[in-house]
Each structure stands twice: as C-alpha cells, then as structure tokens.
Ligand SMILES: [Ca+2]
C-alpha cells in the first residue's frame with residue numbers, strides 16, 4: 001500500500017494579532033459617583049487612577065466575569081480586544097456581559113415589556129485607524145433602539161461635586177432607606193440639577209476616592225428614564241429593558257446583550273461602515289434614582305467576540321459547529337491551509353471521510369495553521385476530544 005507523507009506545519013499566530021475572544025485590556029476606568037464606587041472594584045488607600053484601571057482590567061479581562069460599576073449617568077470604561085472584531089454583515093459581532101435580569105415578581109400584570117434590573121449603558125466603538133494599538137481614534141456610537149428618539153437628549157452634560165466630609169446629612173424622614181438626600185450635588189447643561197442620595201445599604205464614599213478633582217464632568221447622549229415604581233409607594237421599582245443596543249439591559253444569555261458594529265453612527269447620525277472594531281466604551285446612559293435601589297448604574301463584567309469562537313453564542317458561520325465546542329475551523333472549504341482556533345492546548349486528528357487516520361496534530365490555544373497541500377481534494381474530519389468537525393479540501 002502506498003504510503004502518503006504529509007507535510008505538517010503548525011504556526012502559532014503572530015503576537016500582535018491575538019485571538020482571545022475576550023477583553024484583553026482596560027484603557028480607562030472613569031466611573032461617575034455611585035453606591036458601588038470604591039467597592040466594585042475595591043479602592044484601597046493610596047490607589048491611583050492607574051491602580052484602579054488595572055483592578056478593573058483584572059475584573060473584566062479574559063473570562064474573569066467580575067462586575068465593575070460605572071456609577072451614575074456618564075461614568076464609563078474603555079476596553080479593547082487583542083485583534084479586530086470583524087463586522088460581519090447581518091450578524092451580531094460582540095457581546096457585553098453584565099448583570100441585568102428580568103424580574104418574575106413584577107406586580108404589574110399588564111407590564112408593557114420585559115423588566116427587572118435593566119440599567120442601560122450606551123456603547124461607543126472605535127477602529128484603530130492609526131494602527132498604534134491605542135484608543136486615540138474616532139469614536140462612533142452604536143445606535144441602539146432609543147437613538148434618535150425625541151426623548152433621548154443629545155450632548156447632555158453633567159457635573160458631580162465632591163461632597164464636603166463635614167456635611168450634615170439630610171435623611172428622608174418618611175423613607176427610611178435614604179440617609180442623605182443631598183449627598184452629592186449634580187448640575188447639567190440646562191436639563192435640571194439634583195442630588196445623588198446616599199442609602200443605608202452603602203455607607204462608603206460614593207465619590208471616586210482616587211481622584212483629586214473636586215468635581216467630575218461627563219457628557220454624551222442621555223436615555224430617557226426606564227423605571228416605573230410599580231408599587232406606587234417606593235417599595236418595588238421595575239426598570240424596563242430597552243429593545244436593543246444597550247449594556248446591562250438584557251440578560252447575558254439573551255441576544256439583547258449582543259451588538260452589531262453595523263449600528264455605528266458618526267456624530268451627525270450618519271451610518272459608518274466599519275470593517276470591525278478594536279475598542280469599546282460603555283457609559284451609564286440614564287440619570288435616574290430608584291428609591292432604595294439607589295441610582296441606576298450600568299455594570300460590566302466582560303465582553304466576547306462572537307465570531308472568533310463558536311461557544312460564545314450568536315450565529316455560527318459553520319453549520320455543523322455545535323455549541324460548547326472549543327475548536328473552530330475558520331474557513332471552510334479550505335484550499336491549502338486549515339486555520340483552526342482552539343481555546344486550549346489539545347491533540348487532534350484528521351481523518352478521511354472513510355475513517356482513515358491521516359494526520360496527528362497538536363493544537364495550541366489560539367490560532368493554528370495546518371498546511372494541507374499534500375492532501376487530495378475531498379471531505380475530511382477534524383477530530384479532537386468529542387468534537388468532529390467536517391471540512392472540505394478544495
Ligand atoms: Ca455585524
């Protein structure tokens with residue numbers, strides 16, 4: 001029997017173009033004041049802004065899934081991927097993970113839509129146009145379902161003022177949950193002023209302790225309030241989910257937490273056709289206070305490129321890729337080189353369609369390339385662990 005010799009070469013992807021499906025870096029963590037600030041992540045004495053950025057990165061990068069809070073309206077985080085997240089036409093491109101949930105116990109049986117803990121954060125995206133791996137390029141807002149609605153305020157600007165440590169608290173005597181209703185003053189550019197109250201459940205400073213500024217200013221679009229006091233007496237608030245396009249607005253297992261880069265618009269609202277994005281900014285999109293629940297603040301606990309690996313959800317490119325697989329063939333049919341992405345180091349084999357073992361290969365975590373130039377055209381199976389992925393060699 002004729003022995004066929006295959007030439008096998010595995011090339012681990014160039015470091016500059018990584019293949020982690022998750023956030024690789026947090027570039028900036030600038031939350032607004034809020035009841036979870038200095039706790040998610042935790043501020044420790046003498047922490048600098050950079051220390052807090054690194055703490056935020058430890059929470060949300062890779063697959064750590066630890067919540068960070070962005071505080072009240074305007075607070076934000078900027079993170080990035082180690083590669084271009086492709087904008088594939090007609091598909092969601094990435095998912096942002098948070099802690100939104102729908103409440104089962106909504107006392108309003110006629111609730112117009114799903115609601116519970118939905119704290120919508122606005123998403124901006126950026127393409128590394130100057131190729132320096134830094135988010136210093138143009139930002140584009142992803143136009144979610146509320147973009148362009150008359151109740152969405154453009155160019156909203158808010159300033160929060162550092163509370164005087166000697167301030168005398170002003171509790172709400174008729175509502176035992178609020179122990180200081182004039183805690184942090186805020187003003188806006190013509191859209192009203194107010195206070196961020198302090199509540200009895202969170203007694204640490206709500207103003208970021210690592211900054212020396214005596215006031216913090218944030219700006220952007222502001223979404224309409226999304227809460228209803230369904231109890232009528234301040235005991236049961238429901239935050240209703242907006243349809244699509246916001247973080248911490250639908251549960252993680254819902255496509256409502258997926259994002260399509262095709263939603264990107266420029267400052268005048270024109271659609272921009274981005275090939276993909278490297279950087280993402282998420283900011284709390286509402287300025288509202290829900291009694292004992294406190295201010296509405298967007299949380300983030302991670303993000304995933306939906307195209308890189310099949311197990312992250314979304315729509316798969318290859319029809320026979322099943323959920324929970326940890327290897328994916330990037331293009332199929334294939335000509336001379338098979339590109340396989342794996343999320344772990346593992347042995348794999350390539351079999352002919354008749355079950356004959358042709359190749360033993362070692363897959364590394366990340367992107368692997370296998371040269372197939374000595375293999376005849378036909379249908380083959382990549383087998384590893386319990387995965388059997390069919391591919392066609394042209
Ligand atoms: Ca897309």
Ligand SMILES: [Ca+2]
Pocket residue numbers: 098099100117119248297298299
């Ligand atoms: Ca939340």
Ligand SMILES: [Ca+2]
Pocket residue numbers: 127128129130131132133134135136137
């Ligand atoms: Ca750049």
Ligand SMILES: [Ca+2]
Pocket residue numbers: 069119296297298299
């Ligand atoms: Ca929150």
